[in-house]
Every structure is written in C-alpha cells, then in structure tokens.
Amino acid sequence: MSTEQFTSTQKRLAEFFGSATLVFVIVSSGLLADGMLEASPSIGVLFIGLATAGWLFVLVQMLGPISGAHLNPAVTVALLVTGDTDMKTARQYVPVQFLGGLIGVGLAGLTFVSTIGWEVFAISAVERPASTWLAEFLGTMLLASAIISLIRQDSEWIGLAVGFTVGMGIIGTASTAFFNPQVALARVFTSGIAGIQPFDAVMFMVASTFGGVAAGFMWRYLWPRPSLIGKQEPKPDDDSVLEELATET
Amino acid sequence: MSTEQFTSTQKRLAEFFGSATLVFVIVSSGLLADGMLEASPSIGVLFIGLATAGWLFVLVQMLGPISGAHLNPAVTVALLVTGDTDMKTARQYVPVQFLGGLIGVGLAGLTFVSTIGWEVFAISAVERPASTWLAEFLGTMLLASAIISLIRQDSEWIGLAVGFTVGMGIIGTASTAFFNPQVALARVFTSGIAGIQPFDAVMFMVASTFGGVAAGFMWRYLWPRPSLIGKQEPKPDDDSVLEELATET
Amino acid sequence: MSTEQFTSTQKRLAEFFGSATLVFVIVSSGLLADGMLEASPSIGVLFIGLATAGWLFVLVQMLGPISGAHLNPAVTVALLVTGDTDMKTARQYVPVQFLGGLIGVGLAGLTFVSTIGWEVFAISAVERPASTWLAEFLGTMLLASAIISLIRQDSEWIGLAVGFTVGMGIIGTASTAFFNPQVALARVFTSGIAGIQPFDAVMFMVASTFGGVAAGFMWRYLWPRPSLIGKQEPKPDDDSVLEELATET
Amino acid sequence: MSTEQFTSTQKRLAEFFGSATLVFVIVSSGLLADGMLEASPSIGVLFIGLATAGWLFVLVQMLGPISGAHLNPAVTVALLVTGDTDMKTARQYVPVQFLGGLIGVGLAGLTFVSTIGWEVFAISAVERPASTWLAEFLGTMLLASAIISLIRQDSEWIGLAVGFTVGMGIIGTASTAFFNPQVALARVFTSGIAGIQPFDAVMFMVASTFGGVAAGFMWRYLWPRPSLIGKQEPKPDDDSVLEELATET
Numbered sequence: 001m002s003t004e005q006f007t008s009t010q011k012r013l014a015e016f017f018g019s020a021t022l023v024f025v026i027v028s029s030g031l032l033a034d035g036m037l038e039a040s041p042s043i044g045v046l047f048i049g050l051a052t053a054g055w056l057f058v059l060v061q062m063l064g065p066i067s068g069a070h071l072n073p074a075v076t077v078a079l080l081v082t083g084d085t086d087m088k089t090a091r092q093y094v095p096v097q098f099l100g101g102l103i104g105v106g107l108a109g110l111t112f113v114s115t116i117g118w119e120v121f122a123i124s125a126v127e128r129p130a131s132t133w134l135a136e137f138l139g140t141m142l143l144a145s146a147i148i149s150l151i152r153q154d155s156e157w158i159g160l161a162v163g164f165t166v167g168m169g170i171i172g173t174a175s176t177a178f179f180n181p182q183v184a185l186a187r188v189f190t191s192g193i194a195g196i197q198p199f200d201a202v203m204f205m206v207a208s209t210f211g212g213v214a215a216g217f218m219w220r221y222l223w224p225r226p227s228l229i230g231k232q233e234p235k236p237d238d239d240s241v242l243e244e245l246a247t248e249t
Numbered sequence: 250m251s252t253e254q255f256t257s258t259q260k261r262l263a264e265f266f267g268s269a270t271l272v273f274v275i276v277s278s279g280l281l282a283d284g285m286l287e288a289s290p291s292i293g294v295l296f297i298g299l300a301t302a303g304w305l306f307v308l309v310q311m312l313g314p315i316s317g318a319h320l321n322p323a324v325t326v327a328l329l330v331t332g333d334t335d336m337k338t339a340r341q342y343v344p345v346q347f348l349g350g351l352i353g354v355g356l357a358g359l360t361f362v363s364t365i366g367w368e369v370f371a372i373s374a375v376e377r378p379a380s381t382w383l384a385e386f387l388g389t390m391l392l393a394s395a396i397i398s399l400i401r402q403d404s405e406w407i408g409l410a411v412g413f414t415v416g417m418g419i420i421g422t423a424s425t426a427f428f429n430p431q432v433a434l435a436r437v438f439t440s441g442i443a444g445i446q447p448f449d450a451v452m453f454m455v456a457s458t459f460g461g462v463a464a465g466f467m468w469r470y471l472w473p474r475p476s477l478i479g480k481q482e483p484k485p486d487d488d489s490v491l492e493e494l495a496t497e498t
Numbered sequence: 499m500s501t502e503q504f505t506s507t508q509k510r511l512a513e514f515f516g517s518a519t520l521v522f523v524i525v526s527s528g529l530l531a532d533g534m535l536e537a538s539p540s541i542g543v544l545f546i547g548l549a550t551a552g553w554l555f556v557l558v559q560m561l562g563p564i565s566g567a568h569l570n571p572a573v574t575v576a577l578l579v580t581g582d583t584d585m586k587t588a589r590q591y592v593p594v595q596f597l598g599g600l601i602g603v604g605l606a607g608l609t610f611v612s613t614i615g616w617e618v619f620a621i622s623a624v625e626r627p628a629s630t631w632l633a634e635f636l637g638t639m640l641l642a643s644a645i646i647s648l649i650r651q652d653s654e655w656i657g658l659a660v661g662f663t664v665g666m667g668i669i670g671t672a673s674t675a676f677f678n679p680q681v682a683l684a685r686v687f688t689s690g691i692a693g694i695q696p697f698d699a700v701m702f703m704v705a706s707t708f709g710g711v712a713a714g715f716m717w718r719y720l721w722p723r724p725s726l727i728g729k730q731e732p733k734p735d736d737d738s739v740l741e742e743l744a745t746e747t
Numbered sequence: 748m749s750t751e752q753f754t755s756t757q758k759r760l761a762e763f764f765g766s767a768t769l770v771f772v773i774v775s776s777g778l779l780a781d782g783m784l785e786a787s788p789s790i791g792v793l794f795i796g797l798a799t800a801g802w803l804f805v806l807v808q809m810l811g812p813i814s815g816a817h818l819n820p821a822v823t824v825a826l827l828v829t830g831d832t833d834m835k836t837a838r839q840y841v842p843v844q845f846l847g848g849l850i851g852v853g854l855a856g857l858t859f860v861s862t863i864g865w866e867v868f869a870i871s872a873v874e875r876p877a878s879t880w881l882a883e884f885l886g887t888m889l890l891a892s893a894i895i896s897l898i899r900q901d902s903e904w905i906g907l908a909v910g911f912t913v914g915m916g917i918i919g920t921a922s923t924a925f926f927n928p929q930v931a932l933a934r935v936f937t938s939g940i941a942g943i944q945p946f947d948a949v950m951f952m953v954a955s956t957f958g959g960v961a962a963g964f965m966w967r968y969l970w971p972r973p974s975l976i977g978k979q980e981p982k983p984d985d986d987s988v989l990e991e992l993a994t995e996t
Binding site for chain 4: 508512522523526527529530531535536537538542545550551555556564605611658
C-alpha cells in the first residue's frame with residue numbers, strides 16, 4: 001500500500017476514525033442484542049461477532065490505503081518487529097488508537113441512552129479468567145500473522161482476512177477475541193456483555209501485545225520482508241527493454 | 250465506473266429496481282422471521298441483517314456499472330458534496346429511489362398475504378427513540394465514507410463493503426441501520442418488526458442525510474476527488490513510447 | 499467464460515454434479531437442523547440459507563469455467579432470452595439438472611438414515627400458498643438479473659452473487675427462495691422442513707421460469723448482449739502496434 | 748502458486764501452524780458455545796460452522812503461497828491422484844498435519860481450563876453413526892473438487908471456497924463436516940460437542956480419504972492438469988517479440 005501521498009495528520013485521523021468505529025460496533029451490537037432485544041448470551045456473542053467481522057472488513061478496505069488501517073497497537077508492534085512500519089509511525093498511531101477506542105465506547109453508549117438508559121456507562125465487572133489470556137495471545141498471533149502474510153502477498157483480501165479473524169474469533173475463542181490492546185481498554189467502560197473488568201483488561205493488553213511480537217518473530221523466519229512472491233519489481237539489468245517487457249505479463 | 254454508455258432512462262430504471270429490491274428484502278425477511286417462523290426478536294433482526302447484507306451486495310454489483318447503484322438519497326447527497334455526482338443526476342435519482350422503496354414495501358407485503366394476511370399493510374407503530382437518531386447519523390457517515398473511499402480506490406470491493414456496512418449495521422447499531430432516507434419512508438408502511446412510526450421516520454431521514462453530508466466534508470479533507478492512488482492514467486510526456494511501457498506493469 | 503475447451507459430456511457432468519450437490523445441501527441442512535439438532539423453525543431456515551449460500555458459491559466458482567454453472571432451468575431459460583446460451587445447450591443441460599436434483603435429494607436422505615430413519619423419504623406435505631408464488635417470480639427475476647449483469651461485466655464476483663441471492667433469499671423471502679424449477683421438483687421427495695407439496699412445486703416451477711423470462715427481457719433493454727463495459731477487446735486499426743500498446747494498461 | 752521460494756522446513760511449519768489453528772478453532776468454538784454460553788445444540792453447531800469458515804479462509808489465504816495450505820491429508824491425497832503434488836511432499840506434510848491437529852485440540856482445551864475445567868480433555872463419546880460416513884465421503888469429494896478446479900483456474904477465490912465448503916458443510920451435512928482425517932483424529936480428544944468417539948473417527952478418516960481419491964479421479968477426467976483455461980503462458984514461437992506483446996493484455 002502506497003501511503004506516501006497522505007499527510008501524517010490524515011493518517012492519524014484515519015487511525016482515530018477507524019479505532020473509534022471498531023469499538024463502537026463491538027459495544028453497540030452487544031447492547032442491541034442483550035439490552036434491547038433480550039437475546040440469549042450465545043445470540044448476543046453471535047451478534048457481536050458478525051457485526052464486528054462486517055464493519056472491520058469495511059474499515060480496513062476504507063482506511064488501508066491511507067494509514068494502513070492498523071487500528072490496533074498489537075498490530076503496530078508486530079509490524080515494528082518485521083520492519084513493515086517504523087517507530088515514528090508507531091508513536092503517532094498508538095495514542096490515537098487508544099483515544100479513538102475511548103470515544104467509540106462513549107458514542108456507542110450514547111446511542112442507547114433512550115432505550116436502555118445512562119446505566120450503559122459503567123466500569124465493567126465481566127470476568128475474563130486466566131486461561132482466556134492464552135486465547136488472546138494465540139488469537140492475536142494469528143491476526144498479526146494473517147496481516148503480515150497478506151502484506152507480503154500484496155493481497156486485496158487483507159480486509160476480509162482481518163475482519164474474519166477477529167469477528168469469527170469472537171464466536172470461536174475462549175476470550176471472545178479482543179486481540180487488540182486499545183479495544184481491551186475501551187471495553188472496561190461499558191455495562192454490556194462486551195465489557196471486561198479492569199485487571200483482566202490489563203492482562204488482555206499484555207497477552208495481545210506479546211501475541212503480536214511472537215507473530216512478528218515467526219514471520220521474520222517464515223517470510224522475511226524483502227521477498228515478494230510473484231510481485232517482484234522488474235530488476236534493472238543489461239538486457240534490452242523489449243526483452244524485459246516480454247518476460248512480464 | 251464508466252456509466253456514460255447508459256441512457257438516463259436506463260440509469261433511472263436501475264435505481265428504481267435496486268431501491269425497490271432493497272426495501273423488499275428488508276421488509277420481507279422481517280415478516281418471514283417474525284410473522285411466519287415465530288422467531289424471537291433477536292433472530293428476527295439477524296434474519297433482516299444477513300438477508301440485507303447479501304442482497305444489497307448483489308444489487309451494487311449488478312447495478313453499479315449502470316447507475317452507480319446509489320439506491321439511497323443520503324449517498325447521492327454525500328457524492329454531491331464530494332463532487333462525485335452532479336445536481337442533474339441527483340434530481341433524476343432521488344425521486345425514483347423514493348418511488349422504488351414504496352413499491353418494494355408493497356410487493357413485500359403482497360408475498361405474505363396468503364400466510365399472514367392483509368394486516369401486513371399498516372402504518373407502523375414501532376418507536377425509534379431519540380438516541381437512535383445519533384446511530385443513524387454515525388452509521389450513514391460510515392456508509393458514505395466507505396463508498397467515497399472505495400470510489401477513490403476504484404475498488405472492486407465496493408459491493409461487499411456497502412452490503413456489510415448496512416447489513417451488519419442492522420445487528421450492530423441502536424437504530425438497526427436504516428442509513429437511507431427512502432428506506433425510512435417506505436418502512437412506515439408495514440406492520441412488521443422492520444417498521445418505523447412516521448415521526449421517527451422523518452427524524453431518521455434528517456439524521457441519515459446529515460450523516461451523508463458530514464461524510465462528504467470529511468472526505469473532502471481526507472481524500473479529495475482528483476487523487477487516485479495507484480490507478481493514475483499514464484501521463485503523456487516527451488519520453489519515448491518504449492520507456493513509458495517499461496514503467497508500467 | 500471460455501468453455502469451448504470442454505466437451506459436451508464434461509459440461510453435462512458438471513451440470514449434473516452441481517445440481518445434485520445444490521439440492522443435497524438444501525435438504526441436508528434442513529434435516530440436520532430440524533431432525534437431528536431439534537432447532538426451532540427459524541434456526542432451521544437460517545441453517546438452510548447459510549449452508550446454501552456457501553456451497554452454491556463454491557459450485558459456481560468450481561463449475562463456471564466448465565459448463566457456466568447454470569444448475570437451474572430458469573437461469574438457462576433467461577440466458578436463452580438474452581442470447582447468452584443456445585437451444586442446443588439448453589436441451590443438453592435441463593434434463594441433467596432435473597436428474598441431478600433427484601439424485602441430490604436421494605443422497606441427502608441416505609446420509610440421515612442412521613440418525614433419523616427411512617422416514618426422511620416421503621412426498622412432502624409442506625404448503626407454499628399462493629402469495630409465495632409471487633416471491634418465487636420476483637426472486638428468480640433478481641437471480642437471473644444478477645447473473646446476466648455479471649456476465650456482461652465479465653465479473654469474478656458471479657459466484658458470490660449467485661450464492662448470496664439464493665442463500666439470503668432463503669431467509670429473506672416468503673417462499674424461502676427456491677428460485678429454481680429442478681430444486682422445486684426434487685424437494686417434493688423429502689419429509690424435512692425443506693419440502694414442498696407437489697401442487698405447489700408445480701406452481702413454483704412455473705413462477706420461477708416466468709421470473710427468468712422476465713429478467714431476460716428486462717436486460718435485453720437494460721444491457722443487451724454485445725456491449726461490454728470496460729472489457730472491450732482492442733479494436734484492430736491502422737495505428738502501429740506500439741501505439742496500441744501504449745493505450746492499453 | 749509458486750512455492751519454490753520456500754524451504755521444506757518453512758513449508759512444514761506452515762502446514763503445522765495451519766493444521767493446529769484449524770483444529771483449535773473447531774474445538775474452541777464448540778466449547779465456547781456449549782460449555783460457556785450454554786447455547787442450544789443448533790446454535791453450538793452454528794458457532795462451529797461460522798468460526799471454522801472464517802478462520803479456514805484466513806489460513807488458506809495466509810499459508811497458501813508458502814505450503815499450498817493443504818492442512819488435510821485427504822486433500823494431499825487428492826492432489827497426489829491428479830498429479831498436483833508429489834509423494835515427497837505428501838510424506839513431509841501428512842505427519843505434521845496430524846501433529847498439528849493434536850497440538851490444536853490441546854491448546855483449545857487449555858484456553859477453557861479456567862472457565863470449564865480440566866474435564867475439557869477426555870476421550871469423546873459422541874457417536875457419528877454409519878450414514879454420516881457417506882456424508883464424509885461426499886463432502887470431502889466436494890472439498891477436493893473445489894480445490895482442484897480452483898487450482899486449475901489459478902483462482903484467488905480458493906481461500907473462500909475452502910472455508911465455505913467446510914464451514915457451511917458443518918451446518919449442512921449429517922456428519923457436521925469433518926472432511927479431514929487429521930481433524931477426525933484430533934477431535935477424539937475433547938469432551939465438547941465437537942468430539943467424535945474413536946471408532947467413528949477411524950471410519951471418518953477412511954471415508955474422507957476415499958472422498959479425496961474419488962475427487963482426484965473425477966477431475967482427471969473433467970479437467971486434467973495441463974490445461975489451464977485463459978491462464979496459459981505465452982508459447983514461445985517464431986513471431987517477433989512485438990507481435991507477442993500485442994496479443995497479451
């Protein structure tokens with residue numbers, strides 16, 4: 001993705017808008033199912049998973065060409081390990097990711113004030129016990145792995161891959177797939193089923209960051225940065241221009 | 250999308266057919282779940298969300314090359330703000346979008362007359378209170394944002410992005426995602442769970458239109474119209490044809 | 499799709515295999531949900547819709563390059579009206595489509611003999627009353643419309659469009675989306691929730707065939723066969739080869 | 748897929764990582780729905796189906812360029828029959844596929860130890876009676892067929908096709924879609940709804956392997972290996988380079 005055309009302010013706005021919208025849809029779908037439609041817990045989690053899969057796909061498609069659509073400090077860290085991003089970018093992105101998430105949980109709550117009431121805002125008491133931290137580590141490792149491999153392939157499928165890894169992780173893992181430190185922090189501030197109590201949020205933040213780091217190192221071995229399969233730029237050589245053309249297609 | 254090949258009558262027919270089909274599937278899936286299959290409210294909303302995601306994707310894929318597949322006055326307005334469409338087109342599209350929606354809700358009701366009865370036609374009494382208007386504003390802003398960005402990218406993923414933004418918004422937002430003034434009007438005229446009482450429909454129409462306008466202005470800053478990343482036509486210059494060829498690929 | 503490479507026997511085998519698999523998954527998912535898992539009717543229909551969407555997408559992707567993956571006499575008829583197929587092909591395809599469907603419902607039943615018993619085979623008594631015939635007409639019109647438009651665009655999305663039109667039509671229309679005469683016939687021979695009583699099957703066959711014909715005529719006006727937007731072959735002209743190359747990209 | 752760039756160790760790591768993750772998500776989504784959220788059996792199967800569809804798609808997209816992303820001995824066998832892979836590769840892949848699956852079921856159980864307890868590890872007693880073995884044969888035949896055809900087409904849709912064939916097979920077939928001998932073995936070692944008792948696992952392994960073989964022979968007739976539709980490399984001939992260029996586009 002060639003993002004050189006955009007200013008760092010535009011990129012930070014993209015990361016902010018995307019991070020806020022991601023948290024918005026996670027919290028909002030949970031409040032809709034559980035608070036308004038009185039769904040069973042499993043249908044509530046299904047709502048969150050499908051809604052997140054859909055909108056996260058859209059966010060990556062929409063913002064990818066601008067900022068790379070990390071929206072997730074653990075992804076930014078993984079791309080630091082592989083060399084796909086740099087410290088300057090990381091320092092610009094991570095604060096607006098966290099800020100976006102907090103705005104997102106606030107906006108989501110506001111849209112339910114008329115139907116559920118102000119009690120949507122609360123410090124969550126939902127427990128996420130120790131074995132689910134392992135799920136966060138493994139799941140974030142898969143998420144970052146998918147992103148790194150699809151960057152290597154210069155693939156158009158990265159949006160769907162990110163959306164499905166997180167969204168279907170929500171209905172597929174013991175932690176219901178946060179896989180994202182800023183999302184873990186933001187989800188402390190809701191009374192809905194998407195919440196997480198503060199201590200467990202800290203553990204999720206640690207586990208998902210380590211998952212990103214682990215993926216970064218695995219892919220430094222599996223597919224290091226310079227090698228691009230089937231997408232290599234034509235190497236300048238001594239052959240005539242015409243021969244070079246003949247081998248491209 | 251190069252739509253110059255089609256006459257304005259063909260384009261208006263495409264907008265009419267698409268708008269009618271969009272409302273048809275929203276109302277019909279709700280009647281099927283709630284009126285025929287006696288599903289719980291949450292499963293009813295899930296039916297509407299998934300069915301709308303699927304068919305709206307199909308409509309955009311099918312009609313996009315002909316009319317641009319707006320099917321939504323708020324999208325037409327957003328594209329007016331960014332300069333991606335013009336007033337003449339807007340004046341042609343918006344009336345047939347509203348007309349299509351009304352035909353769509355009528356046809357949907359007709360297909361349930363044998364199983365549910367003529368009471369499917371009614372002025373809806375379903376309330377959509379004030380905080381859900383904010384959800385309409387925010388959701389339509391996301392929808393229009395996705396469309397504008399994917400137009401900028403000349404992306405093939407626009408159909409899936411539109412389908413998932415609306416369809417997964419239905420299970421992900423406090424308003425169950427109308428995001429479309431003509432849909433809000435049409436859904437007044439059904440007794441099903443997809444309905445909306447008249448006053449709230451007016452507020453939804455206002456909120457979604459403002460959401461489209463807000464997205465238009467945001468993207469005038471984030472990614473204004475002339476800049477097309479990676480899709481630029483080769484500029485004519487003084488270099489030889491062969492050199493030009495060598496840099497393309 | 500260039501299908502000239504395949505013999506008519508290979509094409510007929512593809513149509514047979516695809517038609518059988520399509521009916522297999524429709525009937526099988528219904529028996530699984532209703533007969534084995536004791537799901538509620540709405541969850542049963544959701545199973546059928548999602549499973550059909552997924553597998554029909556796969557069948558079109560897999561068999562499209564061989565036979566065009568009609569799998570549906572109403573689609574074959576629609577493509578006759580638009581001139582996208584010919585009578586000789588239609589005469590070869592339609593009998594194996596019907597035969598495939600009958601084999602499909604038989605195999606689906608066999609896979610449930612140990613768990614549900616031989617009563618899976620029966621003449622269905624499920625009623626599909628008159629207003630649902632209108633849903634069949636409208637839905638098949640949409641299905642054939644999507645196929646014709648995506649053929650015009652030479653689009654890679656045709657598999658997903660076909661899968662989603664039918665699969666999400668199952669949870670989105672009063673008829674639960676047969677949209678296919680051979681499927682209507684085959685589904686007479688099952689005791690499951692996917693069944694249809696013989697008289698209604700005949701009416702569904704008529705309605706879906708008319709839907710295909712109506713779509714064919716609509717698209718003869720909206721987008722007749724010779725015009726391919728943005729996919730036109732370079733016209734031979736008097737300019738040099740190099741100039742021609744320079745304008746392609 | 749050009750996988751020549753990767754070492755056999757990298758390829759085996761990819762097969763191991765993918766096989767483990769595939770089993771992980773199947774077992775984990777079942778434990779989440781049934782053990783933690785107390786979902787009904789049908790919703791439990793829906794969780795497994797959707798989660799598997801999503802993550803398997805991601806795994807194929809992510810690992811396809813490295814190892815081909817078989818993750819399934821029956822697929823490896825099918826590709827042996829068609830000549831798309833060789834015995835040396837098969838001997839390297841199959842053991843790590845089985846090993847990966849066993850690690851995957853172990854990790855999935857570990858993530859539920861705090862919430863469900865150590866009883867997640869058990870020899871399964873879930874029966875999968877005789878008629879479901881036919882479902883395994885037919886479903887694996889479809890899975891391998893889809894893979895072979897999409898390899899022939901050099902299609903980018905292979906990830907989605909594999910994910911949807913298996914994932915929607917889970918909610919669409921009498922066997923709830925194992926379609927994979929290593930998955931059948933691994934799922935012996937869980938107490939969850941995704942389990943299978945040892946004898947039936949052996950029968951599933953046999954049935955799915957035969958399904959792969961049958962698909963291989965069918966496609967040796969339908970679309971043998973050398974013919975690539977529309978993707979043929981330019982044949983070297985006596986014409987000038989320029990003429991060759993003019994015919995490519």
